[in-house]
Amino acid sequence: xxxxxxxxxxxxxxxxxxxxxxxxxxxxxxxxxxxxxxxxxxxxxxxxxxxxxxxxxxxxxxxxxxxxxxxxxxxxxxxxxxxxxxxxxxxxxxxxxxxxxxxxxxxxxxxxxxxxxxxxxxxxxxxxxxxxxxxxxxxxxxxxxxxxxxxxxxxxxxxxxxxxxxxxxxxxxxxxxxxxxxxxxxxxxxxxxxxxxxxxxxxxxxxxxxxxxxxxxxxxxxxxxxxxxxxxxxxxxxxxxxxxxxxxxxxxxxxxxxxxxxxxxxxxxxxxxxxxxxxxxxxxxxxxxxxxxxxxxxxxxxxxxxxxxxxxxxxxxxxxxxxxxxxxxxxxxxxxxxxxxxxxxxxxxxxxxxxxxxxxxxxxxxxxxxxxxxxxxxxxxxxxxxxxxxxxxxxxxxxxxxxxxxxxxxxxxxxxxxxxxxxxxxxxxxxxxxxxxxxxxxxxxxxxxxxxxxxxxxxxxxxxxxxx
Numbered sequence: 001x002x003x004x005x006x007x008x009x010x011x012x013x014x015x016x017x018x019x020x021x022x023x024x025x026x027x028x029x030x031x032x033x034x035x036x037x038x039x040x041x042x043x044x045x046x047x048x049x050x051x052x053x054x055x056x057x058x059x060x061x062x063x064x065x066x067x068x069x070x071x072x073x074x075x076x077x078x079x080x081x082x083x084x085x086x087x088x089x090x091x092x093x094x095x096x097x098x099x100x101x102x103x104x105x106x107x108x109x110x111x112x113x114x115x116x117x118x119x120x121x122x123x124x125x126x127x128x129x130x131x132x133x134x135x136x137x138x139x140x141x142x143x144x145x146x147x148x149x150x151x152x153x154x155x156x157x158x159x160x161x162x163x164x165x166x167x168x169x170x171x172x173x174x175x176x177x178x179x180x181x182x183x184x185x186x187x188x189x190x191x192x193x194x195x196x197x198x199x200x201x202x203x204x205x206x207x208x209x210x211x212x213x214x215x216x217x218x219x220x221x222x223x224x225x226x227x228x229x230x231x232x233x234x235x236x237x238x239x240x241x242x243x244x245x246x247x248x249x250x251x252x253x254x255x256x257x258x259x260x261x262x263x264x265x266x267x268x269x270x271x272x273x274x275x276x277x278x279x280x281x282x283x284x285x286x287x288x289x290x291x292x293x294x295x296x297x298x299x300x301x302x303x304x305x306x307x308x309x310x311x312x313x314x315x316x317x318x319x320x321x322x323x324x325x326x327x328x329x330x331x332x333x334x335x336x337x338x339x340x341x342x343x344x345x346x347x348x349x350x351x352x353x354x355x356x357x358x359x360x361x362x363x364x365x366x367x368x369x370x371x372x373x374x375x376x377x378x379x380x381x382x383x384x385x386x387x388x389x390x391x392x393x394x395x396x397x398x399x400x401x402x403x404x405x406x407x408x409x410x411x412x413x414x415x416x417x418x419x420x421x422x423x424x425x426x427x428x429x430x431x432x433x434x435x436x437x438x439x440x441x442x443x444x445x446x447x448x449x450x451x452x453x454x455x456x457x458x459x460x461x462x463x464x465x466x467x468x
Contacts, residue, residue, distance in 0.1 A: 025465050026443040027256035027302035028249075029118075030292040032063075033091060034285050035084060035137060036267025036313030039071075039437050043318050044275065044424060045282040051328040061282075062290045063307040068440040073453045074311045077106050080433045084267070085147045087310035087454060088140030094259075094458040102153065103144035110144040113452050114458045115258055117467045119162065124257040126164040126244040130237040131223040131283070132266030133157060133167035133214070137310055141260055152173045154184045158191040158212075163257075164247045165193075166213035166240040168224040188212050198235050211247060213240060222404070223265050227280040229336045237263060241288040245295055256302070261288055268404050270314035270335065272412075274418050274427040275332035277317075295321060296442050304443045304464075306455065309436035310399055315427030326423035333369025338407055338415045341367050345408040361387055364414050374421050387413050 034041070076086035077096040085102045086448055089095065092113040094325035097108045105111055119125045129138045134154040136147055142160035143153040150172040157165055175181035185195050194208035198216035205211070214237050215224060224235060241261055252382050263285030269277035296303040319326075336344070344363070345354070354360040364384075365371045376384075387410045390396050400407040407415075419426070438457075440448045444464040451457060462468075 014235065021155060024301070024443060028295065028299060028304070028305035029256075029258045029461065030261060030289075030295075030303070030305045031091075031259065031450065031461075032261045032263075032285070032289050032292065032305065032307045033088075033137060034263045034266050034282065034307070034309045035131070036310035036311065036431070037263065037272045037282060037285070037309040037436065038314075038316055038432075038434060040312075040316040040318055040424075041266060041278060042283055042437055044316065045279050045286065046278050047318070048283075048331055049329045053328060053332060059299050061286045061443075063286070063305075063439040066305070066307065066439040066441040066445075067201045068449050070438040070449065070451050071435040072308055072438045072451065072457070073437055074309075081431050082311050082429065082433075083147075083392075084136035084310055085140070088137035090454040091137075091308070091310060091457060092140040094455045094462070096455060100147040102139050102147050103142070103411060104146075113141045114461050114465075114467070115141040115162070115260065116401045118258045118465065119160070120175045121465070121467070122255040124164075124248040124254040125155075125160075125162040126248050126257060126259040127162055127166070127186070128164075128237070128240045128244050128259065128441045129167040129264050129349075130240075130264035130281075131262065131268070132169055132171045133165055133166060133212075134170050134172070135264070137262050137264065138165075138167065138260065151177075151184065153183070155187055157194060158184075159189070161210070163209075163251060163254075164211050164213070164244045164259075166244060167220065168235075169214050169220045171221065185212075189370040195388060199233065199239055202239075204241070206247065213243065223268055223394070226265060226269065226277050226340070228277050228334065229340055231339070234313075237261070237288045238283050241291050245291065258293075261285075261292070262298075263288065266311045270316065270426075271429055272337040272400070272405055272407055272415075273314055273419060273429065274415055275316070275422055275424050276331045277337040278314075279331050293441075299394050300442065302443060305422075305441050306439075306448065306457065306461075307439040308454075310454075312432045312434040314429070314434055315432045315434075317425040317427065318423075320420050320423055320425040327374075327421055328423075330369060330374055330418065330422045333373050334415075335367045338411060339405040341415075342406065342408040342411045345411050349408075355390060357385055357388055360392065360410070364410075368414055368418050370414060370418065370421075374418070376417070380417060384410065384413055384417070 076082040078098045089097045093111040139153045154170045173184040193210045193212045196202040196213045265281040348354045400412040431463040
């Protein structure tokens with residue numbers, strides 16, 4: 001009887017400590033969102049790695065090894081195919097809403113994000129994106145507006161009093177409808193923020209209380225330059241994440257921190273079906289998650305990392321045909337994005353610099369690897385030459401128009417051929433309604449194991465953080 005009582009006491013103590021451990025709340029939360037990142041984007045990047053194309057020596061996306069994995073539905077309240085505004089709102093607030101609604105419900109009433117709720121509980125908050133800070137996904141964590149009210153969204157970023165905001169730029173620093181309203185960067189300063197431009201600007205002002213970190217290029221209207229063509233030392237997602245970790249971790253007067261990390265340009269590269277650029281953007285997103293993972297290894301009992309996407313973009317498929325081989329090394333031969341190559345061709349067409357097929361072919365070869373490193377047969381070249389004749393010689397103005405860019409037809413055909421040579425296909429120039437991946441590791445990660453819808457992610461965060 002005494003032995004039984006002893007065993008019962010040991011069991012009770014074990015269960016008590018197990019329950020106490022399971023009730024532990026994370027001190028540090030990383031919420032990583034690959035904009036437009038589907039299962040196929042993940043697989044394409046993983047296959048690129050596995051073919052020896054990752055210069056840091058790693059052979060896998062870091063989050064593929066996370067123990068909790070799922071598939072997430074992304075539909076909006078009024079559409080099977082969502083947009084970043086509705087999807088970002090679902091991921092931030094736990095509520096479905098209509099297209100183009102940011103931080104507000106279908107009735108346009110304000111919703112509250114988990115970031116704001118954690119701020120009110122004493123956590124430091126960081127919002128980081130490779131796109132504009134006042135664009136849909138980051139804005140869903142601090143604003144409540146229709147997507148086209150960009151100036152007001154920017155003001156709400158300053159009003160949020162989040163500790164660290166970082167991105168490419170703010171889209172509309174002036175209120176053109178009401179010129180009496182303040183210049184948006186001055187408004188941030190009025191609200192106590194120090195505005196830093198680029199890595200040098202941050203390093204010289206990193207001890208400021210609240211920071212707004214943007215690119216040095218004051219004419220920048222969109223996201224940061226793509227990784228595939230970005231100059232060394234320029235502002236990138238990795239730097240912003242490392243700076244954010246450094247800044248938020250030092251906030252010793254806080255209970256911990258919450259950081260949202262968005263790889264915005266995976267989506268932007270996928271709209272025009274640019275696989276090489278999309279893979280390089282997914283790699284940068286992975287490296288940013290890897291920084292969070294390195295932090296997790298130092299604080300394994302206090303850190304939660306979540307990785308997901310807002311929606312799928314492009315209808316990417318692994319395999320262009322059933323018999324076509326994969327040539328992932330061809331990704332390395334493309335030297336600039338489809339968008340930038342189109343702008344280059346537009347300029348050269350206007351100046352007459354590509355007045356022969358041989359000159360045109362040379363530019364394409366230098367920037368895509370076609371002919372020089374990637375075999376092009378006579379039939380494929382004939383199709384490109386026909387496009388050259390129609391658009392350059394006959395001066396056709398027809399362009400391939402997608403959400404964020406206009407592409408020269410010849411460039412569009414060359415990149416489409418490169419996609420085929422690599423071995424991938426696309427079904428759309430827009431978002432699709434497919435499931436997106438979900439991965440988690442760390443403190444309370446198991447609570448996310450049964451999720452299958454985007455609104456369940458923030459609601460589970462609320463549950464484990466004891467937010468009502």
